[in-house]
Amino acid sequence: MASGCFLDYVDPWVNWTWLSTHVPLFWDALQQHIALTAFAVIGGLVLSLPLGVAAHQWPSLRNPVLAVFGVIYTIPSLALFALLVPYTGLGVVTAEAGLIGYTVLILVRNLLVGLESVPQDVIDAADGMGYRPFARLVRVELPLALPAIFAGVRIATVTTIGLVTITALIGLGGLGQLIYKGLIENFHTPLVVATVLSIALALVVDLALIGVERLAVPWSRGTAG
């Protein structure tokens, strides 16, 4: 078992005394973690809404869009960050470019599933009521696609919360910084607490998003991700 380097001291998994005096450290990391995640998911939504709608409108765009972001999605995050570092440096731009690239695939895919699931009858009815295409999209199709969009937002958010830890290697990381600290200092407490906090954050945010969905889309119940 790993232990403190020179002293005959066994490092406990969680040193509660140390933890109690270092709460601000975890609080700051948690805030950075949430900020990085929120920016990636919101940025992904801003990009994927027009992309997804365009791919739905013009089916010839569908496969190229899914293929390009599918390739990006396949690239391991550490490699994607490393490929960006020579151009965008170590820091926020590199991290967010990579994270947004990943969220776009999830969000576009779910947006397409949602738009495609709108029944033809409903579209015909909207047309018959005199909706122009844009109004039909905004007031009929997108609301009906909301459950699928929400499922995408949940998957993208939980995924991003996990991936943010890896940005510790490019100087950010949120809770990942503390995992990294635990690794290089051979110190269990920040490692274990940060890992548990990261999992807990993902699960709590996922539950919160389910709650938001229930309020915003009362007609959808439990469309699992």
Place this chain on the structure above:
Amino acid sequence: MSVLSNVARWFADPTHWSGPDGIPQRLAEHVQISAESVAIGALIALPIGIALGHYGRFGNLAINISNVGRALPSFGVLVIAFQVFGLGSLPILVALVALAIPPMITNSYVGLREVDADVKEAARGMGYRELARLVRVELPLAVPLVMAGIRTSAVQVVATATLAALIAGGGFGRYVIDGFAQQDYTKLFAGAVLVALLAMATELSLSAVERLLVPRGIRLQRTAGAQRATTFKTA
């Protein structure tokens, strides 16, 4: 531009193609630990996912595993495994197996669950026993999603194996991690290219296997199978 020409020169340098830190050796390490992890993960996960799907029990468990699996920070899991098991390939193997399991359980569960009830009825009517029904009717129909789960796991494991270089593992991650540590952006970029290519090769070759294994009768819904698959990205 100078980055790319330096990287091209790095790849052209024969010293990078031999020895313990050469590309062939690093490729072998990366593929070996990934293949072992996916194989062990499949031995654990597929029976569970297939059984849950076949009996249609504990559906919430199978779905929630996917959510928890997604929430696991691969970096933290690797470092904790390192603190528990110390140096060597054991901690890497344990962490990679743990990360390989959720996508395979969820996707094989959904694959078995989605087999048409009428088809199962018909098989029972034709006198298939339960085991024969599972092996000869349900599993072939579930192949697209079962394979999609294996492919998703494999791509994630290859990605996470890159991080294993942080805990003294081998593989292509070595170039990336050493590149960061030495601020050698050429090595970093070259390593990232190798990692990305290996992940894509994994994805493409397992898609090809999937295509071979899918019974001819249901090939028309092949793309549907790939798109129904639950996505995972943990590294």
